[in-house]
Amino acid sequence: MSAAFKGFSVKLDRFATLCFKGGEAFLKTGSDESFNYLFISHAHFDHLGRSDAKKASAVCSEETLLLSTLRGLEVKRVENNPFTLLDSGHILGSKALLVETDRGGILYTGDVNTSPVEGIPEPCFPRVHTLIIESxxxxxxxxFPSRRQLIGEIVDYVSETVRRGRPIVLMGYPLGKSQHVQMVLDPVLQDVVETYVSPSIAEYNNVYRLFSMGISGKKVFTPQSPELPEGSWALYYPNVSGRNAFMQLVKRKYGAVFISFSGRSIFDWYSEALGVDKAFPLSDHADFNGLVEIVRKTCPEKVFTVHGFPEEFSRELRRLGYDSQPIRPSIEASFRL
Ligand SMILES: [Zn+2]
Structure with a gap:
């Protein structure tokens, strides 16, 4: 069914609104644009607009609805809508949005990942007329190094550190990254050391389990918890600075090794800035090559780039022969598709 030119508008996460009006489509940025659907690609905070959620019917996966609610968002989800949701491979429930029009598809990727992540369905996008892609x-x-190679290095490093009797703090974003790291390390650490999780990570673990993702049960650790044991243990904790007062106490008292998991650790400054002992660039985002591959496979006539490095990515795509232009959330602009 063609959804073209029906007079509706949909806000794409928090950054732009796609409008169909008078037989044409427009992409607009600016906070005062009205819209009647709100697409929530996934439940990371930078994609959740608290004020937007109350205004419109939300289009999202069941998993995102549940996770968004846990994160304090009041969302009214509608299942009957003119869109197609496609897996984006980023975290539990993450989706891309496809609008099928008379002139071809318009695809917004949300955050997207082309390297298979533990238990997360991989993206498979069709050819489209217009692509709006994260960058x-x-x-x-x-x-990034290949995920398989990286996971081998992580398993070796963690196994060796635990074998030497050192406690470890495994730091990552509490929703998504922490669960994916646990799925990698549960077989390594289970029955070897006592494992703990922060309260927020425990909460998101429960949602992953609700959707049949295998994460083993762990004790919940808070600064008010009983003391951690002597010798080796593992604690999954949010990606905070290793220099904050609590982490410094853990370091001083237990001699814990801080290990961070973030795509940003490909930047030279990362480990030093975060104050961790070791950082692995385990990412739930496509790297530069993965993004270019998505553009190649979807064969779009027009590409809009958002988030991260939109200017640089558009410049590279133009160099490769694509008609591409960046979008910045702060810029008031309107583009006719
Ligand atoms: Zn995200």
Whole structure:
């Protein structure tokens, strides 16, 4: 069914509104644009607009609805809508939005990942007329090692550290990254050391389990918890600075090794800035090559780039022969598709 030119508008996460009016489509940025649907690609905070959620019917996956509610968003989800949701491979419930029009598809990727992440369905996008793609790692040279190689290195490092009797703090974003790291390390650490999680990570673990993602049960650790044991243990904790007062206490008292998991650790400054002992660039985003591959496979006539490095990524796409232009959330502008 063609959804073209029906007079509706949909806000794409928090950054732009796609409008169909008078037989044409427009992409607009600016906070005062009205809209009647709100697409929530996934439940990371930078994609959730608290004030937007009350205004419109939300289009999102069941998983995102549940996670968004846990994160304090009041969302009225509608299942009957003119869109197609496609897997984006980023975290539990993450989706891309496809609008099928008479002139071809308009696809917004949300955050997207082309390297298979533990238990998360991989993206498979059709050819489209217009592609709106994230560019968090859209600068040439921002390329990750293969996930398989990286996971091998992580398993070796963690196993060796625990074997030497050192406690470890495994730091990552509490929703998504922490669960994916647990799925990698549960078989390594289970029955070897006592494992703990922060309250927020425990809460998101429960949602992953509700959707049949295998994460083992762990004790919940808070600064008010009983003391951690002597010798080796593992604690999953949000990506905070290793220099904050609590982490410094853990370091001093237990001699814990701080290990961070973030795509941003491909930047030289990362480990030093975060104050961790070791950082692995385990990312749930496509790297530069993965983003270019999505553009190649979807064969769009027009590409809009958002988030991260939109100018650099658009420049590279133009160099490769695509008609591409960046979008910045702060810019008031309107583009006719
Ligand atoms: Zn995200």
């Amino acid at each position: 968090n790692y859209g600068r040439p040279g921002l390329v």
